[in-house]
Amino acid sequence: MVITRQLIIPVPATAAIKKACELYRELEKSIPVVDASFYKDLVCPKNWKEHPYDRWFKLKEGYSSFMIKHLLEEFGAKKQDWVLDPFLGSGSTLIGARNAGVKGAGFEVNPFLAKLSAVKMHGSYDAAKLSARVRSLFTAVAEERSIEIGMPALTITKKLFREQLDTLLRIKQEIYTEIDEHVRDFLLLGLGCILERCSYARKDGNGLKYPPSKKPLPLVDTLKKQYQLMIADIEKQKGTTDHLIMNTDSRRVNIKKLPSDKSDLVHDFLDHAKFTMFSPPYANCFDYTEVYKIELWMLDYIKDYAQLKTLRESSVSSHLNKQYENDFPSTLPDLDYVVDLIPWDSTWGKHKMKAMVLHYFDDMKAVFTRLRGILGDNGTLVCIVGNSAYGNVPIATDLFLAEYLKELGFGKVEIRAARLLGTSSQQQKYLSGNPYLRESLVIAST
Numbered sequence: 001m002v003i004t005r006q007l008i009i010p011v012p013a014t015a016a017i018k019k020a021c022e023l024y025r026e027l028e029k030s031i032p033v034v035d036a037s038f039y040k041d042l043v044c045p046k047n048w049k050e051h052p053y054d055r056w057f058k059l060k061e062g063y064s065s066f067m068i069k070h071l072l073e074e075f076g077a078k079k080q081d082w083v084l085d086p087f088l089g090s091g092s093t094l095i096g097a098r099n100a101g102v103k104g105a106g107f108e109v110n111p112f113l114a115k116l117s118a119v120k121m122h123g124s125y126d127a128a129k130l131s132a133r134v135r136s137l138f139t140a141v142a143e144e145r146s147i148e149i150g151m152p153a154l155t156i157t158k159k160l161f162r163e164q165l166d167t168l169l170r171i172k173q174e175i176y177t178e179i180d181e182h183v184r185d186f187l188l189l190g191l192g193c194i195l196e197r198c199s200y201a202r203k204d205g206n207g208l209k210y211p212p213s214k215k216p217l218p219l220v221d222t223l224k225k226q227y228q229l230m231i232a233d234i235e236k237q238k239g240t241t242d243h244l245i246m247n248t249d250s251r252r253v254n255i256k257k258l259p260s261d262k263s264d265l266v267h268d269f270l271d272h273a274k275f276t277m278f279s280p281p282y283a284n285c286f287d288y289t290e291v292y293k294i295e296l297w298m299l300d301y302i303k304d305y306a307q308l309k310t311l312r313e314s315s316v317s318s319h320l321n322k323q324y325e326n327d328f329p330s331t332l333p334d335l336d337y338v339v340d341l342i343p344w345d346s347t348w349g350k351h352k353m354k355a356m357v358l359h360y361f362d363d364m365k366a367v368f369t370r371l372r373g374i375l376g377d378n379g380t381l382v383c384i385v386g387n388s389a390y391g392n393v394p395i396a397t398d399l400f401l402a403e404y405l406k407e408l409g410f411g412k413v414e415i416r417a418a419r420l421l422g423t424s425s426q427q428q429k430y431l432s433g434n435p436y437l438r439e440s441l442v443i444a445s446t
């Protein structure tokens with residue numbers, strides 16, 4: 001007997017959408033949702049190239065530092081307050097905090113991105129000295145010394161850079177001779193920020209593509225321009241604010257384990273952490289270690305595939321490149337209800353995607369619990385998140401996260417819906433315009 005896909009779908013998709021949306025409407029009776037299209041160009045900044053520091057490196061999943069400044073001002077943040085971002089990405093929260101005169105702390109599991117924030121926030125660069133060092137770097141590179149450093153073990157290295165690979169290795173070799181750690185970080189970061197543009201690859205969705213029409217930019221000229229732009233921002237920056245940055249897994253972070261030379265800052269942070277503002281990975285199968293693999297491997301943050309595996313395992317369960325046992329952590333009854341409406345078996349054969357979704361919420365619960373502990377009884381949390389859909393059923397991540405926050409004792413929880421999101425072409429015909437496929441700000445106060 002031939003069993004068609006339809007026969008093993010537990011609930012026809014349209015009925016499933018209806019049931020999920022009925023539940024969401026019910027949840028919205030106690031979690032107010034307001035339309036807030038003011039944020040639509042801030043959650044996914046269009047004019048990032050015009051903003052100092054934001055323009056150093058485009059993190060596609062980043063938001064505007066202006067939004068953070070705006071939110072901190074709206075909530076009356078003071079200069080003794082700290083704002084924490086457990087998913088730093090490109091560091092927009094710390095830049096927004098600094099522009100608002102507020103102190104900023106953050107965690108980020110990707111070492112390249114953690115360094116991006118650290119260099120952006122480093123307050124003691126001397127712009128004139130950096131310019132001189134950049135000039136001497138390019139003089140040394142022009143001398144074409146022999147290349148003595150090894151090639152990264154990323155199998156696609158040659159394919160990525162072809163005729164520019166030698167120049168790239170020579171630049172890196174020269175940067176490694178710099179003895180001042182902060183200057184070396186600055187130089188390496190600038191190189192990391194232009195790698196994709198100078199390669200044959202393009203970040204696309206969940207990985208790299210090699211469009212035949214792509215023309216890599218010339219490495220030396222592009223890097224010179226990148227350094228100019230970074231130095232111009234550093235030159236204009238007036239002062240700095242206290243900050244703490246940890247390259248770590250937010251689900252398991254132990255803030256007390258910061259280096260002892262920072263212990264005063266840590267105490268100050270723990271006493272005055274009043275805000276947390278962040279955007280976690282979304283439950284959309286994106287693997288950041290894959291998307292940012294050029295930077296991770298070419299700058300030697302990752303040296304072999306075992307290290308890549310370790311990094312993937314420490315990232316939030318938002319993608320399928322992790323090991324998932326065939327276990328489904330118990331989360332919220334409402335979430336379980338929606339997850340059971342999704343025809344996982346018929347669509348994907350195995351349980352991996354279902355496991356990913358449930359582990360995602362389990363991870364978010366672990367992070368929220370830590371944040372609740374750090375904020376204490378007088379804090380505000382803003383989580384910018386996009387909802388997902390599987391098997392044509394929308395998963396209202398924002399409402400489920402709001403439910404967690406209420407469980408954790410956040411007394412006031414609201415959602416500001418910034419914009420509707422698209423989905424895969426197969427799902428689009430069922431979900432186009434569905435109000436639960438949105439990106440929003442979940443705001444909660446203790």
Ligand SMILES: C[S@@+](CC[C@H](N)C(=O)[O-])C[C@H]1O[C@@H](n2cnc3c(N)ncnc32)[C@H](O)[C@@H]1O
Nearest residue numbers: 062063087089090092108109249250281315316
């Ligand atoms: C949506 S991005 C944050 C973007 C950021 N708000 C910005 O404007 O650039 C999510 C970030 O979470 C990081 N991440 C994933 N798993 C993590 C974990 N377990 N701990 C800390 N950071 C993690 C990813 O590497 C990524 O940079």
